[in-house]
Amino acid sequence: MQIDILYEDDRWEAAGLGPLAERAAEATLLHLGLAPDDWEVSLLACDDARIAVLNADFRDKPTPTNVLSWPSEERAPEDPGAVPERPEPGLDPELGDIAIAYDTCAREATAAGKPMADHVTHLIVHALLHLLGYDHVRDQDATLMEATEVAILGKLGLPDPY
Template identity: 55%
Template sequence: MNATPDAGAVSVETVIEDAAWDTVPLDALAGRAARATLGRLGLGAGEIVVLGCDDARIAGLNADFRGKPRPTNVLSWPSAERGARVEGQMPAPPDTARDAELGDIALAFGVCATEARAAGLALEAHVTHLLVHAVLHLLGFDHDRDGDAALMERLETEILAELGLHDPYSGDVS
C-alpha cells in the first residue's frame, strides 16, 4: 500500500493485489493523474483509493456492482452522486472542505496491458488515461448521454495534453 505525497491536499492511496502491477509505478501515475484532473477543474483537494488488481478480481467486482461478469479495464465508485442534471453541463464540484473523500478506483492489469499493446501505447500512458477517466467519473462526469460524453472526452484530452500524452480519441498514437 502506498500513498502519494501530500501535494495540494490531494491524497491517493494505492492498494496492490496483483504483483504484475509491481512493473508499473501505479502510485506515482495515480497521484499525477489525480492532481492533474483535480487541478484542471480548480479543485486542490480530494482523497482517492486506487486498487491494482487482476482480471479475475475486476470481473468479480464488475459482476457484483454492474451485473456484468467479465473483466474490464477500470471501475470507479464515487463516494456521492455528483452527475450534472443538464446534459453537457459541468457537474457541481464536490465540497472537499467538508468531505474530501471522492471515491475508489480499480484497474485490472491484464486488460490494461492487452489494450495498451493492441493500441501500440506504452502501458503507463494507457493507465494514466484510464486514471484520468476514472477520476472524472468520481467527480460526476459520465458518457451515457452524448453531451456528457463530449464534455468528458474534451476534458480527458485537455488533461492528457497537459501531461504530455496523446489524444486517446483521435486514433493517432504519436
C-alpha cells in the same frame, strides 16, 4: 492528493502505478480548479479475475474491464452536457474508489500500440472524472468528458486517446 493504493497484483508496483496515479490525479484536479491536497481516493490495483467479480457484482457484467469507479456521492448533473458541480472541500475529502485491472490494461495498450504508462494515465484520469460526476452514457456528456480528458492528457504531454 492522497491516493491509498491496495496492491492485489504485484505487477502494478513494477509498472509504477503509484506515481502514475498521483500525476494523473493531480493534473485532473488542477485542470478542474480543485486543490489536490484537499482530496483522497482509494485505488484497488488488481487483475482481470478480481475486476470481473466487481463488474458482475456492481454492473451485472461478469467480464473483466479496464477500470471501475464508485463515487462517494452522486455529482452528475441532470442536464445533458452540463459540467458537474465541483465538490466542496471540507469535512469529507473522500472522492470515491477506483479499481484497475492489469491484464486488461496491458492487453489494450498493446493492441493500441501505446505505452502502458500512457494508457494507465488515461484510465486514471477517466476514472477520477467519473468520481467527479462526469459520464459518457449520454452523447452530450460523453463529448464533455472526452474533451476534458483530452485537455488534461495534453497538459501531461500525452496524445489524444480517441
